Amino acid sequence: MKKKMNSEILENYYLNAIKSYKRCIEKSENSFLSDEIDISVFDLQIEKDSVKFKYSAINSDSYLIEVRLNLLSNEINLGYYVSVLDEKYNEVDNYLVFS
Numbered sequence: 001m002k003k004k005m006n007s008e009i010l011e012n013y014y015l016n017a018i019k020s021y022k023r024c025i026e027k028s029e030n031s032f033l034s035d036e037i038d039i040s041v042f043d044l045q046i047e048k049d050s051v052k053f054k055y056s057a058i059n060s061d062s063y064l065i066e067v068r069l070n071l072l073s074n075e076i077n078l079g080y081y082v083s084v085l086d087e088k089y090n091e092v093d094n095y096l097v098f099s
Contacts, residue, residue: 014048017067017083020094021046024081037078037098045072049080063087071098 025033025041033041047070055063065085071078079098086092 010051013051013065013067013085014069016085016091017069017081018046020083020091021069021081021096024094024096033096037073039073039078041071043073044078046070046081047072061087064092065089071096 024030049068049070050066052066052068053063054066063086065087067083067085069081069083071080077099079096081096082094083091084093
């Protein structure tokens with residue numbers, strides 16, 4: 001299955017991932033995140049990295065969309081955030097990794 005893509009669709013994926021990242025870092029149970037990198041996660045710059053479609057089988061309509069954001073401080077990459085969507089654009093997972 002081939003997906004049609006344009007800059008507006010890509011931008012929407014990124015905007016939704018940025019909103020998801022902000023929700024993640026604002027949760028009280030994630031207040032420890034800034035301690036892991038010795039800088040406030042609210043001060044990190046977000047860089048759009050990639051959008052990947054992962055199909056579960058050949059000729060399948062089932063797939064996942066992974067939207068990756070790099071997290072930078074003074075142009076140094078400190079990690080990344082990934083929002084995972086299903087084929088109906090529902091977020092099914094997300095994860096944050098610090099280098």
